[in-house]
Amino acid sequence: MAPDDAHGLETLYRTYRADLLRFLTARTGDAGDAEDILQELWIRARQPGGAPIANGRAYLYRMAQNLVVDRLREQHRRMRRDRRWSDERTDFAANTDEAVDVGADAEAAILHREETALIASAIGNLPEGARRAFQMHKIDGLSHAEVAERLGISKSGVEKHMAVAMKYLRRALLDWGGG
Amino acid sequence: MTARSDMDERLLEEAMAWHVALESDDADWDGYTLWLEADPRHREAFDVVALTDRLVGEHRDDLRLLTAAPPPQVRRGGRRQMLFGGVAAALALAIGIPALMPKGDTVYATGAGETRRIALGNGAAIDLAPASRLVVKEGDENDLELAGGEAYFDVRHDPARALTIHAQGYAVSDIGTRFAMNLAGPALLVSVAEGHVAVGSAGNSPANLAAGQKLVARGDEGTMRISRIAANDVGSWRQGRLVYDDAPLSVVAADIARYSGKAVVLDPAIRARRFSGVLSVGDGSKLLADLAAVMALRYDVQGDRIRVSAGASR
Numbered sequence A: 001m002a003p004d005d006a007h008g009l010e011t012l013y014r015t016y017r018a019d020l021l022r023f024l025t026a027r028t029g030d031a032g033d034a035e036d037i038l039q040e041l042w043i044r045a046r047q048p049g050g051a052p053i054a055n056g057r058a059y060l061y062r063m064a065q066n067l068v069v070d071r072l073r074e075q076h077r078r079m080r081r082d083r084r085w086s087d088e089r090t091d092f093a094a095n096t097d098e099a100v101d102v103g104a105d106a107e108a109a110i111l112h113r114e115e116t117a118l119i120a121s122a123i124g125n126l127p128e129g130a131r132r133a134f135q136m137h138k139i140d141g142l143s144h145a146e147v148a149e150r151l152g153i154s155k156s157g158v159e160k161h162m163a164v165a166m167k168y169l170r171r172a173l174l175d176w177g178g179g
Numbered sequence B: 001m002t003a004r005s006d007m008d009e010r011l012l013e014e015a016m017a018w019h020v021a022l023e024s025d026d027a028d029w030d031g032y033t034l035w036l037e038a039d040p041r042h043r044e045a046f047d048v049v050a051l052t053d054r055l056v057g058e059h060r061d062d063l064r065l066l067t068a069a070p071p072p073q074v075r076r077g078g079r080r081q082m083l084f085g086g087v088a089a090a091l092a093l094a095i096g097i098p099a100l101m102p103k104g105d106t107v108y109a110t111g112a113g114e115t116r117r118i119a120l121g122n123g124a125a126i127d128l129a130p131a132s133r134l135v136v137k138e139g140d141e142n143d144l145e146l147a148g149g150e151a152y153f154d155v156r157h158d159p160a161r162a163l164t165i166h167a168q169g170y171a172v173s174d175i176g177t178r179f180a181m182n183l184a185g186p187a188l189l190v191s192v193a194e195g196h197v198a199v200g201s202a203g204n205s206p207a208n209l210a211a212g213q214k215l216v217a218r219g220d221e222g223t224m225r226i227s228r229i230a231a232n233d234v235g236s237w238r239q240g241r242l243v244y245d246d247a248p249l250s251v252v253a254a255d256i257a258r259y260s261g262k263a264v265v266l267d268p269a270i271r272a273r274r275f276s277g278v279l280s281v282g283d284g285s286k287l288l289a290d291l292a293a294v295m296a297l298r299y300d301v302q303g304d305r306i307r308v309s310a311g312a313s314r
Helices: A003-028 A033-048 A054-086 A096-104 A104-124 A127-140 A146-152 A156-175 B010-020 B029-038 B040-059 B062-066 B079-082 B249-260 B286-294
Strands: B106-109 B115-119 B124-128 B133-138 B143-148 B150-155 B163-167 B169-173 B176-183 B187-194 B196-202 B204-210 B213-218 B223-228 B241-248 B263-266 B276-282 B298-302 B305-309
Touching: A003 A054, A003 B040, A003 B124, A033 B204, A033 B286, A054 B010, A054 B029, A054 B213, A104 A156, A104 B040, A104 B062, A104 B263, A127 A156, A127 B040, A127 B062, A146 B062, A146 B263, A156 B010, A156 B040, A156 B079, B010 B029, B010 B133, B029 B040, B040 B062, B062 B106, B062 B276, B106 B124, B106 B223, B115 B204, B124 B241, B143 B176, B150 B163, B169 B176, B176 B196, B176 B223, B176 B249, B187 B196, B187 B204, B187 B249, B204 B213, B204 B223, B241 B249, B249 B276, B249 B286, B263 B276, B286 B298, B286 B305
Parallel strands: B143 B163, B263 B305
Antiparallel strands: B106 B133, B115 B124, B124 B150, B133 B143, B150 B176, B163 B169, B169 B196, B176 B187, B187 B213, B196 B204, B213 B223, B241 B276, B298 B305
């Protein structure tokens, strides 16, 4: 990144810092988390190729949004990992951290596969219309309009199906019972 | 979080509308912020939409496999069906979701405990093992992808063309031979019963395999290891036998998961162990019991998953 760009980015960041903080506070519901994420955003944006100056505001917002979802994803992963072993902790008490590290790749692969099976079965259990709409839109990548056409329903009908799907999937996939 | 379970569909619809709207370059981030500030439930609804989107996105390729329906004209071969028939298929509940692949790709998929024979017009005959998926790319029968599971290839020699099968970043090419491929976790296994195949990956010169050789490629480690295999043991699952020679337990577990339709989870403490021996497939339900007996392992079935750990000391 050229020095001019870095300077431009700094200006951009200064200009929008307050807006971004307000957004992140609303997005996370926690002022401390918002500050943390803003810090991380700034570090990333300064890396070479981190952020273009053109349409920089939207870019910074999108980056902030992605960092929030990264955190959610990590929280979800941790929750699943904890839950997975918690009921057998006594059996595995002999495991050292080292032993777990050796198998970390394998564990990640297994977690990934388990998660796939979990999501697939959650999708399989959706009500018929919601399942088809979800499958076409989220897995096959069709737009709402294309899904509407294939199912012979209105676009708002597709949106309703998707909302029903989200409601079910939330319970099946995301209920970690914590904050 | 009882309040959360009452999340209504209207909020989710709003959240999804924002999720779509924010993809645009001139998205109204201020309006979105105001929406978030208006009600803390808006943030929670958006979390659901964004995290679901992320989860599905990360698994999209695998989900295509699991949610792909076998084409309606699928032939359920009598004897083979008997061989593996009646296996409770945890993953099969997802089957029936229509497969909509990018235009031109033809997908052959099997459920847990189900096998399938595919005859391609180019003279290749392929046996697809349970819970496996083979893609013919854009109608080109010489360009295939093994997207999951295991398959046995019997390819007629034809000097005019070479068949290539992609799997996990590797390309397996041959001109006329019999060989098997198995995707097991991070590992790709290629074993040759007859003829020669070449196994290449980006940036590496291809490894040549001859009849009686087996290659284990680990994409995550960037390693390839070649060992011997009896020609009879190549694709032996077709005769209802799973043959292992010093195989990582994770590979054995991946196979058992495909035949039994249950997720097999290994305790980290035993993942480094290896297995040599023969397991009889039967209806898929006894595989783990047999393995556990031979290796002094303990396993607990919990619904759709089986946890495997070292033998009980009690």
